[in-house]
Amino acid sequence: MAIDPVCGMTVDEKTARFTAEYEGKTYYFCAKGCRDEFLANPQAYVGGADHGGHQHPGHMHGGHGHMMHGGHHCCGH
Numbered sequence: 001m002a003i004d005p006v007c008g009m010t011v012d013e014k015t016a017r018f019t020a021e022y023e024g025k026t027y028y029f030c031a032k033g034c035r036d037e038f039l040a041n042p043q044a045y046v047g048g049a050d051h052g053g054h055q056h057p058g059h060m061h062g063g064h065g066h067m068m069h070g071g072h073h074c075c076g077h
């Protein structure tokens with residue numbers, strides 16, 4: 001299983017319909033909205049070098065105003 005880096009859900013690589021490649025790695029998403037979110041700002045989700053730690057996938061503080069705590073805006077879970 002892979003983890004959707006945007007919302008933190010587990011995604012089965014075999015059945016995932018939404019994937020994206022970034023810096024040679026493949027990421028899996030539960031929904032198109034998550035993939036779009038990732039592609040809009042991939043550094044925020046892969047843990048870019050300029051952050052120095054403390055970053056949780058799907059649990060960003062600031063930056064994305066529409067990313068609410070604890071919600072899966074993308075897939076209705």
Ligand SMILES: [Zn+2]
Binds near residue numbers: 004006008009031074
């Ligand atoms: Zn998702």
